[in-house]
Amino acid sequence: MNVHAGDRTLRLDNVTCVFDGGYVAVKDASLTVNDGEFICIVGPTGCGKSTLLNVAAGLLEPSRGNVSVFGQELTGMNKRAGYMFQAESLMPWRTALDNVALGLEIRGVPVDKAREQSKFWLEKVGLAAHKHKYPHQLSGGMRKRASLAQMLILNPEIILMDEPFGALDVQTRQLMENELLRLWSEDRKIVLFITHDLEEAIALADRVIVMSAGPAARPIGNFSIDLPRPRDVAEVRLTPEFLKAHSAIWDVMREEVLKSYKQFEGASHDA
Amino acid sequence: MNVHAGDRTLRLDNVTCVFDGGYVAVKDASLTVNDGEFICIVGPTGCGKSTLLNVAAGLLEPSRGNVSVFGQELTGMNKRAGYMFQAESLMPWRTALDNVALGLEIRGVPVDKAREQSKFWLEKVGLAAHKHKYPHQLSGGMRKRASLAQMLILNPEIILMDEPFGALDVQTRQLMENELLRLWSEDRKIVLFITHDLEEAIALADRVIVMSAGPAARPIGNFSIDLPRPRDVAEVRLTPEFLKAHSAIWDVMREEVLKSYKQFEGASHDA
């Protein structure tokens, strides 16, 4: 599918993020996502996955290092990307319908048309019956699905997702995952997908990146997943290739887990 | 352990919840949790699990039906219960340390002492190094763990948890799960635990309740899990009893999944 001559990659070069107070969340993290690649990032909680995604989105300026998008250095927002946040990010004063329509409205689509498309997307994520509810009237999983629709409706070239399916039951999650894969296969966008679920990562990704435990986290493992596509996320889990990949990645993660354990048991590394 | 003569159960009788706008989330739901029982509730997203927990907590008055706690009808708040919310519920103006100490402060414990205990609990959930951070400076999973500590520090007689571990990586999650089981086994509180992860439910619970898809959801399955205790949540998953329970529950859930599918594919049941 990669017919473009130009550089169509997303690159993070030696990115370091230091927060106010001196906490080094991410240190010297480098990552290249090729055109049409679906990347999953896994890693222990609090290691810096969201931070890295914020950097890729242009929402957080790295203290050191830089980001380039399709060959151009990123300054300011990443306009080619859509971002599904880990935190609640629906506008509380808009119904599900209007929340999903928001992006189109911003692009100048007339409200009527935007709503119509929004309805279509709400149906896709199974919220057709709840389109007139405000975020606080939706359940946790429904809010996540609305956020998903809100991002996908804009058809971004780069998709950034931060634990999008964590609040969904297995069945709904698989529906969503398959839908996401279907959309992605249509025109092979770049996808950066954070999850804490290794199985989900393997089922979806071309490549799984393992982050080390924080502080000063960075990618320490890089696994190509050579499962055939198109995949069905439920079925693919039963294949031997899947199990092989799983155990390979798990081996790398074990070390980080041990670090985590130490943090739990030992004293705090805190002044 | 049940040496009390009195009734030490939590009962929901024919609870129906109708929201403003006429949406019937839960209909005629009945549930009895015996003393010292660990109950997990699973069900499709948006079916009404959180609603039911709110009713048990006394935060939401059911439109019909009633709740009794240890033999007394519940009016107002359920004072014996601790609740870990699905939504963000940390006070944004308090550090992790002070958030966890809050409950003790409310009970009149001097601030110094409350902080000391809070430190102890933060260590248990692996946040010792982050105790001076405000919620917005914590990662998603860290916030969840802080919430957990915030609830557990008060040692409530009834524990209500709404997807507590959804945002954690597998390793951290297992640590937390084991910790929870250990605490629970010490004095056998009542636990009502919502999760979308059937494996987690089986690994933890004495009994798994399956909710039907909404609207008008109610418990439709009730499975005793006879795995021996104490359990290690990682190991127990590999036992044949576990797999048996899993497939039995899954059979019941399949029907609900099909309903979900219908919702996704079919038209909206909406005026």
Added chain:
Amino acid sequence: MTRKPSLPFLRLCQIGLFFFLVLAWYVLTAFELAPSFFFGKPLVVADRLYQWFATGKIYIHLWTTLLETLLSFGIGTIAGLAVGMWLALDPFASALLDPYVKAANSMPRIILAPIFAIWFGLGIWSKVALAVTLVFFVVFFNVYHGVRDVSPVLVSNARMMGASSRQLLRYVYMPSATSWVFSSLHASVGMAFVGAVVGEYLGSARGVGFLILQAEGVFDINTVIAGMVLLTIFALILDTIVTIAERRFLAWRPSQGSQRA
């Protein structure tokens, strides 16, 4: 924390309280427990009000004051919104102008009245100017803080969707600051009336404040009170309109009634 009271009972209490207060006023002044010289007499006040409307004499004054109030409410609100948004979103301008805004807010308006008279004449516009200086600051401070209180995640989300600064304003900052704005609007309804009346009081040829000034000159406390009652009624009407608008704009907010007490 208590259960929502039933509406009829509430209305009953409101009416009861009203009559109780008027009765207390009546009794106190009738027996001169409170000197009627200062506090007037309710029946005379009512008569004054009746006469005003019966003779039609009041309309020109009332209309003048209402016009001034509405103009200053409108202008002050819009200016407060605009400047508040601007300074909240432009840290440089904010830091630069901050002391001037605060200095302006601490200026006793009464002393500015002569300057307004020069600039705007003694017609309605000098009153409007005076009232605007009251309304503006109340709205300004709330908009300014309201905009800064917006959740950063919502802003990030809208920006990722490609919102320009203007669109951020329209789609995020303004709706998010709505409850702040309405809070200030409730305060400024009163301020607009106060400004208009004080302006009239300081120099005018018509308006309710003018009537009050005339009556004060001849120790006619009943007319003064009648004027204040009239103003109050109209302030409540205007406030009701604000409340209705508020309900409409803030319909999305979780009602606290659905939570159990």
Added chain:
Amino acid sequence: MTRKPSLPFLRLCQIGLFFFLVLAWYVLTAFELAPSFFFGKPLVVADRLYQWFATGKIYIHLWTTLLETLLSFGIGTIAGLAVGMWLALDPFASALLDPYVKAANSMPRIILAPIFAIWFGLGIWSKVALAVTLVFFVVFFNVYHGVRDVSPVLVSNARMMGASSRQLLRYVYMPSATSWVFSSLHASVGMAFVGAVVGEYLGSARGVGFLILQAEGVFDINTVIAGMVLLTIFALILDTIVTIAERRFLAWRPSQGSQRA
């Protein structure tokens, strides 16, 4: 939206703007483009200020006004906080008293001044009372709306931890409404000064407002302006204190500086 400007550059701009304004004032009045009868002359104003301090004549007046201002700021804020919290949390009282609060807010304070003088005497307390009526409402409306704006989840959480109504206030409502309160405090610093000065202006024996009134009687606009400048300086000082407190209380808020522009 723009990057945070560097501090030295900002200070430079501020000072530049200040000198520009003073210079414009100087030139306009020197050539009578703006009538110095109404706008005074900067050098004469400066001389007045200097004389006040050189002769020490100002201290008693300044102290009186500052005392009134601080008292009314304190009393008004505390009363506004208390009543705002109360009405926000007690829907019955709120519905019952709502019209009275709003009516009171729409009363022109200047007309109430005589009644305060009767009730509180001619000393500082009648001025304090007048200023309190200004400060109170600004704080009240913001506290009222701020409390109602609190996230229901946080309230539920605290209640599950066993918080009583009082504790909810202390641990949830008050901290959550803090940014609302501070917004109103910024507005009320100015109001407190205005109230105190207007009170003095309407009748007193000392205070900066008294000086201003005296000067107005002989058309000494320079002294009037000198008085206003003095007030403004102290208003800015008080506001700075509020800002420092605000920074301390709202330290937890995500700084917008950490987000990229």
Added chain:
Amino acid sequence: QEKPKPEKSKVTLGVGGRSTLPYLPFSIAAQRGFFKDEGVEVEFFDVAGGTRALQAMIGGSVDVGAGGYQHTISLQPKGQYASCFVLITHNIGVALVMPKEKAAAVKSPRDLKGLSIGVTSVGSGSHQFVNHLLGTVGMSNADISAIGVGAGPVAVAAMTGGKVDALSMGEPVIATLGDSVSVVAESFTNKSAQELFGGHVPIICGYAPESFIKENPKTIQALTNAIVRALKWMSTASAAEIADSVPPEDLQGDRDLYIRAVQNTREMYSPDGYVKDGSPDRVLKMLSAFDDAVRDAKIDFSRTYTNKFVQGAHERAEKK
């Protein structure tokens, strides 16, 4: 007989409290149609206090003003010139009252030492009156404390409530206080004016900016004609007749009180509108106590008033 047509048929007049007694002749002239007879329509702008009226006039918001003659003097050091074209009152119209029992002890102004005295506002005519009293016995304003209490209910309350020891005030406050107080000194009557000041003092007048007078002499003449006519009418009318010639709402407070107040102040009004030669000096002397700028400046009295229009008014009236 045809009248000279005024340059402006509509005139705006700034008054610091139209309904108060010192401005009574304006209300009478308006109410009895005297202005209309002269072919001018007068719109009253009521402002809070005499200084405000003058400021509004200088600022151009109103054409002419009514207020204290002293203001025309205060203005001169500021480079502004306004002249009084008709005099309304020639006695201060203020009385110093004290509660009966305390008043008995006051034999001379010397006995006021240390008292707190309520005045309408500091620097106003009522304050100047007190200062003049003190001056007659060689004391100064430092020997008492003056408190501004306004001229309304507060003044009454301050007195009855004992918040001030004495009150220097005009009508209707004195009439309101009635028998509860006795008068220690007054300046309503010609007799007291003679005793205290050695003659009349120009107090309230109609004034206009010099430039306005120069450009609109006929308009000023018309105004003066009407006001002089009102003054003359008042000097012969009974208090009750006067009360019936003011806007009816002015009586809503208490008609009897109003009549009593008018009765007390009859001699306050100038019968003819002339500023008597030499009388401005007395004002300047009083004013100097307050206003440093005036004390140091050279005041050109000829620019502070003109009797030309009053004279014209009398001539016209005689011709008729």
